Amino acid sequence: xxxxxxxxRLPYIALLVVVGLLLSVSALQSYRQGGGTxxxxxxxxxxSSIGVIAGLALGVHALMGRLSGRPxxxxxxxxxxALPLFSLAHIGGMFGLRLLVYGIVGVDYETGDLSTxxxxxxxxxxxTYFSFCLISRGIWMARAAALRAQELxxxxxxxxxxxxxxxxxxVQPHFLFNTLNLISxxxxxxxxxxxxxxxxxxxxxxxxxxxxxxxxxxxxEELALVQPFLxxxxxxxxxxxxxxxxxxxxxxxxxxxxxxxxxxPVENAVxxxxxxxxxxxxxxxxxxxxxxxxxxRISNHGDTPVPEAPPDPDGGLGLRNLRERxxxxxxxxxxxxxxxxxxxxxxxVELPCGS
Numbered sequence: 001x002x003x004x005x006x007x008x009r010l011p012y013i014a015l016l017v018v019v020g021l022l023l024s025v026s027a028l029q030s031y032r033q034g035g036g037t038x039x040x041x042x043x044x045x046x047x048s049s050i051g052v053i054a055g056l057a058l059g060v061h062a063l064m065g066r067l068s069g070r071p072x073x074x075x076x077x078x079x080x081x082a083l084p085l086f087s088l089a090h091i092g093g094m095f096g097l098r099l100l101v102y103g104i105v106g107v108d109y110e111t112g113d114l115s116t117x118x119x120x121x122x123x124x125x126x127x128t129y130f131s132f133c134l135i136s137r138g139i140w141m142a143r144a145a146a147l148r149a150q151e152l153x154x155x156x157x158x159x160x161x162x163x164x165x166x167x168x169x170x171v172q173p174h175f176l177f178n179t180l181n182l183i184s185x186x187x188x189x190x191x192x193x194x195x196x197x198x199x200x201x202x203x204x205x206x207x208x209x210x211x212x213x214x215x216x217x218x219x220x221e222e223l224a225l226v227q228p229f230l231x232x233x234x235x236x237x238x239x240x241x242x243x244x245x246x247x248x249x250x251x252x253x254x255x256x257x258x259x260x261x262x263x264x265p266v267e268n269a270v271x272x273x274x275x276x277x278x279x280x281x282x283x284x285x286x287x288x289x290x291x292x293x294x295x296x297r298i299s300n301h302g303d304t305p306v307p308e309a310p311p312d313p314d315g316g317l318g319l320r321n322l323r324e325r326x327x328x329x330x331x332x333x334x335x336x337x338x339x340x341x342x343x344x345x346x347x348x349v350e351l352p353c354g355s
Contacts, residue, residue: 004058012054020050044101052093056086057132064136068144079133087125091118186236193235200232208260216354219287219294220253226266226285233270242270243282251289255353258325262298265322265347269300279303282344294353301344319347326351 004012020043027042036042063082067075095111102109111117183201187194207225223246230244262285269283281302288295319338326334326349334351 016050016054020047023050038107044098048094048097048101049090051097052090053128055093056089060086060129060132061136061139064133065140068140083126083129086129087118087122090125090128091121094121183236197232197235200228200235204228204232208263214259216256217259218253219248219255219257219296222257222259222262223248223253223285223287225260226262229263229266230270230283237270241280243280245282245284245286247285248287249289252287252294252353255289255294257294257351257354258329261322261325262296265298265319268319269298269345269347289353292353294351296349296351297346298349299341299344299346301342322349 023046024043027046028039031039031042060082063078067078070078099109099111180201183194183197186197204225207228227246230242230246234242234244266283266285270281279302281300283300284297286297286299319336323336326336330351335349337346337348339346
């Protein structure tokens with residue numbers, strides 16, 4: 001039984017018992033019609049054959065596994081040796097069991113002429129052997145296909161994870177460079193403000209580095225990164241010029257999403273739209289949970305736009321990064337829309353709410 005996995009042992013034994021009973025009942029009817037007086041004999045005949053065949057079938061299966069991928073000449077030579085051994089083992093084991101039982105009960109048993117027996121049983125054994133070979137071949141092919149599918153799925157997961165990591169790596173440098181450029185613009189105007197902004201930036205970078213290690217976290221944890229970033233931008237532009245609104249219900253905050261997913265789109269909303277408007281700019285981040293889906297909206301509206309600086313219709317690098325990350329993580333299960341929204345722009349994201 002060592003050739004058979006533990007979980008298949010009981011089903012295998014049950015199958016052998018069922019086949020043995022069916023053959024025995026059929027043989028019993030012919031036995032009685034022939035005038036037989038010992039009803040246990042057909043059961044002995046059939047189960048002695050089935051029992052030996054059960055062990056030999058496992059040997060054939062192991063042989064087919066070893067021959068897989070070998071040149072056909074080697075396979076043919078192996079079968080030429082294995083077939084007669086299979087038949088001799090079956091005949092010897094089967095009649096050995098029968099003689100043993102008949103000897104125990106004290107009944108004579110005639111095996112018949114040896115040459116006739118070998119031809120008769122050998123023909124049946126050849127059919128049985130090659131049937132087992134075909135069945136075993138199918139099993140090994142199915143197993144190989146399952147292993148290939150597992151390897152392919154593992155490779156796909158690793159590729160997706162590597163792609164997500166690469167896309168996530170794009171976020172921090174992009175955000176960092178733009179933030180440093182913003183800080184540098186006030187460095188000579190207000191040294192204290194620039195120093196305060198750098199300290200806030202250092203704290204935010206520590207949080208983003210920790211978030212990158214998790215790959216995925218809750219929306220609540222993502223907003224915990226967005227809020228200090230927006231506070232940093234408010235300190236840069238002034239709370240009168242940049243107004244921030246964040247609204248998310250408890251169910252939405254519990255949903256999981258890729259780490260640092262919203263930081264770049266929010267950054268773009270602030271950076272590009274503050275530059276495009278002379279007056280106030282309102283940046284809103286709203287999240288709701290509905291029917292197992294997380295719905296996110298990042299919108300910005302400003303007073304008096306500058307006509308010479310139209311918005312990027314594609315949303316810039318931040319939105320392209322977001323689309324690629326969602327496609328790699330969720331495929332068609334995620335939806336992204338970006339376009340005008342009244343006096344401003346709106347990014348709408350809908351994705352499965354993982355927990």
